[in-house]
Amino acid sequence: MSSILSVQNLNKSFGNKHVLHDVSFDLKKGHIVGLVGPNGAGKSTLMKTMLGLFNYDSGSIQIAGETVTPQKHDALSKVGALIEYPGIYPFLTGWDHLQLFADGDHQLIHIQKIIQQLNMDSYIKRKAKGYSLGMKQKLGIALALVNFPELVILDEPMNGLDPQATKDLRDLIITESQRGTTFLISSHILSELQRLAQDLLIIDEGSIVQQTTMHELLASQGKQTIMLMTSDDNKTRQLLKKAKFTTTPDPRVEVVAKSDDTMPQVLRLLVENGIDILDVTRLEGNLESSLLEVLKQSRIKKKLAEEQAE
Template identity: 45%
Template sequence: MNTIIKIKQVTVRFKRKNALEKIDCQINRGEVVGLVGPNGAGKTTLMKTILGFIPISAGEIAHQQIKMASLIEQPGLYPFMTGMEHLKMLAEKQTTQVEIDRLIHLLDLTDFINQKTKEYSLGMKQRLGIAIGLLNNPDLIILDEPMNGLDPYSVKLLKKAILTYSETGTSFLISSHILSELKQIVNRVLLMKAGHLVENVVHPELLEDFEDGLLAKLA
């Protein structure tokens, strides 16, 4: 399996406290990896460290020359621009209108894509944010609690988009504190607690079988 990013003994220290402690894991091409743990477990810190937003205190993150995209918290949108204007502004030269239209269809943005984003609901903003993340065909997209506050239809569309792009080689790292949100779409789950990686479980049947055991490790 083609590994696109490898995290080796990564520690992140804030003042005198370790936010991450000797994290070892990897992400493979086309893999959907769930990052599960309670609030404060270190999930967002790990994601921001992978993206280069937070410096590493010890260890190493090794990867090929890959293109990364992310949606951390809510997408940063310009309220007086439409969704289409966002997509066209952020599209790279090689990204065609056909590819933009594909994303609009996949995430069912058609009805509001030409509205100003100040008029968008949370679900509409999140769906546009996912479209922006996928826009230029990244190798890895990092999503922090992407299903928070979404209606069931938006969750369904998000899952469909993740599975569609993973089949063509895009990798995903998706955080959640709810395993049941992820187990239908992930290949693997990384379980975090208090800055430590406490479990690495491979899907499919194992997630169902070990769900209670995994959650017990967080107690």
Template identity: 55%
Template structure:
């Protein structure tokens, strides 16, 4: 049976007269990567801040079975986090930051060097942080979140400012830690990256949980398309729309497939009208399309 490491129950948060979170409830299982998804302003960062006791909120939060709140948060010793921007001191080096963060001082030097190697920080880690680019600061913030090998790590937009190679390296590192039993709660507006990482999904809209599912289940319910190139796309589109096909793009033609509206039916209609099909490709909707459809519904 899977072990629950994080329980969020009936979480509510109000700023002034405006309620931001409405009875948010979900769980994270140990050793899973959980994606927190929603539009800007949906409440993702507020949820993460509430879990980390950075803001006061109403509701119950348990980490590894231990209740955590704004006034009592010993359970957070098991948690690493990067939320919004890393808290960096401009006149300290990256290495100094990591030394400050390491809980196990007996193994400090080795652990600091290990995380420096894992995140490929060696080139600039001994420079003062005020000289760092946005991407360098981001990587240092991630290193600070991971240096104590926490049971749960909370990452808010961790790919911000990272180049494609650094993004790929981070993805592989997160998967490696996950395989060692770490739980990761991650939000990212780069849904293509989240699709490669997250196993479980919590979809937030206007401060409410609208869906709890797995990546596999969500993508299995996706729309399927066929992408066509013909010798007369305009005529092909008109013919297919007349008989009830939904066209989601026109150059090339991207046609929604259903049980009735199949590839065979498309071929039959177009061939009867002597339209030449030059190329056919199958395509599935990605995570972004699935989420947008979910929120719209």
């Protein structure tokens, strides 16, 4: 499968501070890719550099085979993006924004479809100065998608969205990816990213620590969990604790599956104690704990290498 984005040996500095260190990766067409790492790891800098907003010291960025620099950015016509906060004109309506940025009137049907999918119908013809944070965020996402981009780069797209809007966005991203659009998404809401992303780029201290798939990362940590929705979650937690099942710190009811027998044992325990099970899902692992473990191991290796070099 061919790549829509190729970044090779990318280096970026701000003055004497080296921010990106030999960053290299490729994104496959039609894939949803999560960009994850701690605060200050270089996620936003990397995204802005790929979009031609920052120059870079060395390396290369290619979108659909075309090189991108601040002086050469024809390839960005294939890209939609939302970085940090959407740039919105307060005295234009949301509809005005979409028409202004759409590449021709033939986009009208596409615009209407995006509005419906993001549930923006009730306010799209109101001036943007009265929009809430979530409304502005949805408009920014709609603007990123309006011109049928081949690649969409989203920085914290769930920011300000309520649960229904988050689900609407998730469904829209999946639908667009199935049509061939590639997404690169940075988000601190790892539970949502776990539901969305097929591939992962893990960045720390300006370097790509690991490029992997979601399945491979979760499986590598060797921990499966069972997520439960019940008629009484508080009582469920008490029963699980008393029966000495291991649970995760997740606010949801999540039990570590130590063997294939864990799920039937848990379900039997709850049924015998009069708890209705509304939903049960087996998860391969937890992205948050898996990410923390990868970062921990990476830093240990880095420290050992530095000590050996001295």
